[in-house]
Amino acid sequence: MSKLTDVPKRILIGRALRSDRLGETLLPKRIALPVFASDPLSSVAYAPGEVLLVLSIAGVSAYHFSPWIAVAVVVLMFTVVASYRQNVHAYPSGGGDYEVANTNLGPRAGLTVASALLVDYVLTVAVSISSGVENLGSAVDFVIEHKVLSAMIMILLLTLMNLRGVKESGNLFAIPTYVFVGAVFVMIAWGAWRGLVMGDTMEAPTAGLEIKAEHQGIAGFALVFLLLRAFSSGCAALTGVEAISNGVPAFRKPKSKNAATTLALMGALAVTMFCGIIGLAMATDVKMAEKPATDLLENGVPVGSEYVQHPVISQVAEAVFGNGSFLFIVLAAATALVLFLAANTAYNGFPLLGSILAQDRYLPRQLHTRGDRLAFSNGIVLLAGAAMLLVWIYDADSTKLIQLYIVGVFVSFTLSQIGMVRHWNRHLRAERDPAARRRMHRSRAINTFGAFFTGMVLVVVLATKFTHGAWVALLGMVIFYGTMSAIRKHYDRVSEEIAAAEGPSDDSVRPSRVHSIVLVSKVHKPTLRALAFAKLTRSDRLEALSISVDPVETKALREEWERRGINVPLKILDSPYREITRPVVEYVKGLRSENPRDAVSVYIPEYVVGRWYEHLLHNQSALRLKGRLLFTPGVMVTSVPYQLESSELAKRRAKKRAEWNAPGAVRRGPVDAPRPKDPAAKG
């Protein structure tokens, strides 16, 4: 296992692993943390700001509630982390929330979770990229001036990277994530030192501004509602926590324990950073407003629509490190990078979840194939397209996009935790060992609390954000749910239709003889090969069939046939309108109605070519003929390929495609053990 020893070499050379070596690439905790946690860790780049932003509606005085909201977020984070540590132990197979809900609550709950997760992946891309652009924009003006464009370009870049199949490497994640975490901790420590020990007054760039409260003197129910909305926004810090529960198989042994430890570590880091940034924001007097153009006042005058409101993390960094200082730039760059990595997470998760859903026949079967390039490409393009649409509609504004974000997360949190409670209930019925029962009781208590708390948050999020955009996310979920149920229904119907009846014989009229037909246009190598193959496969009757579209050519064919002494009878059908398909189909139908117990085997010589435009020049008639013949019962169609020289090109391309690296390979871990349907059955 060379994962850590050759870090510099791998960064420089990026040696791709062949997929049959995939089993060896297990992640140590220090690599697993950044691989799985870039999403939740990076969310501290926007979550604190969202809290202040919502509070500002009641004026700057409401800011003093922010520590309480931070506490609530921390408690929620601990709850969720504790709950998922139970998931990780109970479901080491990496099925994640979908599997937990599917197994314990039934397919509808599973499909709901799946829909929520799919929507969430789209939003992860949209929110992370938008926020990344905003953070980069605090250091580079051009980016913030062309925000939508920059976000679109970033999404396109990520899409191309993933379509090309860039190998996801642990180090790619490790370095920026650790730089980011390190820089944030340095900032918190340095800020605390300057503020508490040195007694410096640090001032954020917005410290001198005033906030015009949109609702002055807010109180009572309205205040509670506002605080709940601020809390909902702060919950953005929790997105992506569930990623580790999908990735247990990628951990080194003991897998579940390592995954649980990594979860705890991630929770601790996220919470510390979140609270630290909120604290620094209070200390440096950051001002954020939902509508900065009108609600932020400089000497009593609104700052106007030209004003750019920078993220809290960059304002705080400016206060602590100084604008344009080296550390300020490093933090801005690392923040942007980690956010882009978080977006990349979705590019891995989306097709991966797709392949699990395909296994359960909610999506086309071919998505199930691991690393099938075409299948992954479709998923990636769908993801990128949806994310770009959102970025475009919402002007790459992370604040607006976050309104949509949290619903899906908490739908899957809640259903997953309810599923866990059921899981323990079932196990408790079977378990007799008192120690095990005690552990299970404890786990169940944790999951029950988790289900209760996340469920409450879900209600709060729905109530406070529905009109602000959560309805869009719900609509997306409904669309995914509907599409996937329809696909499943189709597969079920087909599978019923084709189910083999009992007993040895099935088809009512079983064919007893084969009548073979070789389609011939000229006597050339492809035709001769098809004839040779057809002769080899012995059938009861064999004839060559040619469609005469030109008497001169037909005459030449007949003469050549005789001259060469080909010992297969040549049948020629006239086609005055130069049609190919119709005469052949009618001839075959005629044979079938004369001898209903004969099967007809049609051999078609096919050119194998290498370039896409060559396809337009060859085989078109053969393709269409085949399409029509397949509708006729009792017919089979054999393609006898003749490889033209140019086909070598296509062969090489196909080989290259086969060596393609599917996104998400690292985080999926090895697949030697298939995902068991219900691990409870084993326990």
Added chain:
Amino acid sequence: MSKLTDVPKRILIGRALRSDRLGETLLPKRIALPVFASDPLSSVAYAPGEVLLVLSIAGVSAYHFSPWIAVAVVVLMFTVVASYRQNVHAYPSGGGDYEVANTNLGPRAGLTVASALLVDYVLTVAVSISSGVENLGSAVDFVIEHKVLSAMIMILLLTLMNLRGVKESGNLFAIPTYVFVGAVFVMIAWGAWRGLVMGDTMEAPTAGLEIKAEHQGIAGFALVFLLLRAFSSGCAALTGVEAISNGVPAFRKPKSKNAATTLALMGALAVTMFCGIIGLAMATDVKMAEKPATDLLENGVPVGSEYVQHPVISQVAEAVFGNGSFLFIVLAAATALVLFLAANTAYNGFPLLGSILAQDRYLPRQLHTRGDRLAFSNGIVLLAGAAMLLVWIYDADSTKLIQLYIVGVFVSFTLSQIGMVRHWNRHLRAERDPAARRRMHRSRAINTFGAFFTGMVLVVVLATKFTHGAWVALLGMVIFYGTMSAIRKHYDRVSEEIAAAEGPSDDSVRPSRVHSIVLVSKVHKPTLRALAFAKLTRSDRLEALSISVDPVETKALREEWERRGINVPLKILDSPYREITRPVVEYVKGLRSENPRDAVSVYIPEYVVGRWYEHLLHNQSALRLKGRLLFTPGVMVTSVPYQLESSELAKRRAKKRAEWNAPGAVRRGPVDAPRPKDPAAKG
């Protein structure tokens, strides 16, 4: 032959003819004339105006040259008609200019003519539609105010009509064309009566305007050049004359004689209308300017960019009939309709020429099939796309588009006439009968004069219009020429590669045994059918092959296999990465390298479905597997279809498609006799 007796019924009901009845639909002259002549006849709607427009550059005084230019156009028209009467007699097969040039001057000349004709078809659509919109606009303001939009909508309508395969009917052409011709003759007669007999002063709406000459006092070479340019523009009246020579097989017997008569009739009508309109324009003092906004003065002041310059034919009609009078409206409507029909001509000619070119392997073979919907559709979409692009670039301005138009026409005229001269030379060498020789000498003299005259016009057109837009047409021709030569080269190379060697055996290693493999995923009806078919086609070895992507499913398959007592050995390949294609391809390759003289026959059970989205849900793996297998030499792939219930839908759709009417069916005539390669060889 019910063509004429059921005119009203056919107009109302439009009963579509089955293509096997195509042979019966031969055209009498009175129907053939409008079918083939809507293009040249309709061009009198814009050609006279173009002459005046160019002359106006030298000021209104230059208008007195217009009768001389009309005379030149008449002489040219007579020459071309006389020449093509020779073509029609010599080539009754309907190959047209392409065939004449190809046969007599070689494939390069043929391909040049073909390229010129293809460009011409595009321009016929663009010019006719633009002019039609302008003529309609003289009666309906909305149309002229949204000229580009109206033109685009018309092109889209024609495209949809032709894509749906609306049956071209002789009557569809006859009525508007005769109404148009009749209305123009009534106008000329009524105008002559009013002017010459009654002595009325008829004034065109632009009679009161003055023209600011762009070049005052033009003389000498510049004047000659200007007159030549005006003549070139007037030559637009000749476009489409060659159409009859393509359509000889559609005439009733004696085909050539009837076609020649129709040609003469068309020439006489076109010439009379052209001269009549020029004469009336002079009499009613029509003023046309190339840049009306600045060069047309009303009381010494430019009319400005708001001014709409109506076509000469509508200005004359206004002067003769009065603005808004019934006959004025009838003429405007008939003119527009005939121009749209002229555009429709190209929709028939373009795919038809394509099918002839496909026969000579300059275009993909499948275009050759008569009435192949897909092939025709591609041609129609290409034609419409190119025409719309031109209309959009040139603002649907017929004057600008005409600059591009005439080049192609005269390229094909000239090459065709040169080809005819060669044709007669060759025949004269063989002919001994003095009477026949005399006729040939006469024909050769006519064609020589035609070649000379049209060649001169081509030079004039190129010289006077190259920078005005003719280069665009030439570029289009070069692109068509290059593409078609490349396609031909490809086919030649392939045909060389696949040419069968002499002697009975060809393949170096001829397979001696067949190893058959049936791909199995589950035991269901499609699999059982594939197994039954494979057994029926006796091979030396038969086994079933399954790829294990899930141990549970594999175990179930094995048990089911044994339980049912299927007497075919079941081989199972492991695929930990859930790939299907790679293990199968590698297994087959392994078999081949163990026994190089074995052919491998792979049977794939395939679902036949009816809806497009069902294709996404089925057979994808099979399709890709098949694609990969075909690259392996010595392998044949057999699809054993299983028709799902929904496949009935697709079957019905396919039937409907088969009954589709290809555009251009009427003008092509029957196809019972194939186009002979060189009729000279028979004479």
